[in-house]
Amino acid sequence: IAYQLTGENANNKNLITGTRSFNVDGMLPYEEMVGDYVRETGNHVLYRVTPVFDGDDLVAKGVQMEAMSVEDKGEDIKFNVFVYNVQDGVKIDYETGDSEADSSVQVTTENSKASQKYHTNQNSSNNSKNNSSNKNTTAAKTNTKTTASQKIRGNSRSKVYHCPGQRDYDRMGTSKYLVTFKSEKEAKAAGYHKAQR
The missing domain is CATH 3.40.570.10 (Extracellular Endonuclease, subunit A)
Structure with missing residues (x-):
């Protein structure tokens, strides 16, 4: 373990x-x-x-x-x-x-592919059980378009965001749950909190 x-x-x-x-x-x-x-x-x-x-x-x-x-x-x-x-x-x-x-x-x-498939299946399963999850997922997909100025990476499942230099920042770039923000202020306003590491 x-x-x-x-x-x-x-x-x-x-x-x-x-x-x-x-x-x-x-x-x-x-x-x-x-x-x-x-x-x-x-x-x-x-x-x-x-x-x-x-x-x-x-x-x-x-x-x-x-x-x-x-x-x-x-x-x-x-x-x-x-x-x-x-x-x-x-x-x-x-x-x-x-x-x-x-x-x-x-x-x-x-x-790694299996893990991504799990996340996708889990997200689909949760969406079918709860309409509010559908709304959250739709909002998350809307925010996944990135530009050079967007530097904050959030996880739409955990509602945690990562800043450049933090441990999981690079890994979040390929996450199925990626949501990007222009600033920490924007991430916090969306109900996200900063990752501890």
């Missing part, structure tokens, strides 16, 4: 061997989704990550990640995904733990 969710870095019961792609491209989008939700709402999330080994292999094939937001019974956060422990250009022997460079190994990581 990610450091940002546990505050633990050296707990042997919480560590497995994994590739950079597995961690950054695979797990991180889901970890950040949960971490941002908890920080921004103060709500709770049931969260579990289970390593999956084949027989007596020394290295896990990947992990099953599961999460559900508690207070709203999964309306904001709900996923159950498998993230493969792979790396582009590296052949891994999961049984022994050995690895070697192999340019024929090409990995197409679908996890």
Whole structure:
């Protein structure tokens, strides 16, 4: 489980061997989704990550990640995904733990796409349940046209905005929930609050 969710870095019961792609491209989008939700709402999330080994292999094939937001019974956060422990250009022997460079190994990581699909499906699901969500989504889409002068990036789902230089500012640029503002004042007037980091 990610450091940002546990505050633990050296707990042997919480560590497995994994590739950079597995961690950054695979797990991180889901970890950040949960971490941002908890920080921004103060709500709770049931969260579990289970390593999956084949027989007596020394290295896990990947992990099953599961999460559900508690207070709203999964309306904001709900996923159950498998993230493969792979790396582009590296052949891994999961049984022994050995690895070697192999340019024929090409990995197409679908996890970020799956995360985006989850957000899209979740947004559609929420919209069909609540007409006011439809109005918010329409307003958000109206504001997604960007110009060079628009520097503040907001998340229409969490109602949090990010300024240039903040941790998630660049990541927000490709978010399905991106809303842009010309100033912090405009973002605050729209009911958004500034991200803590």
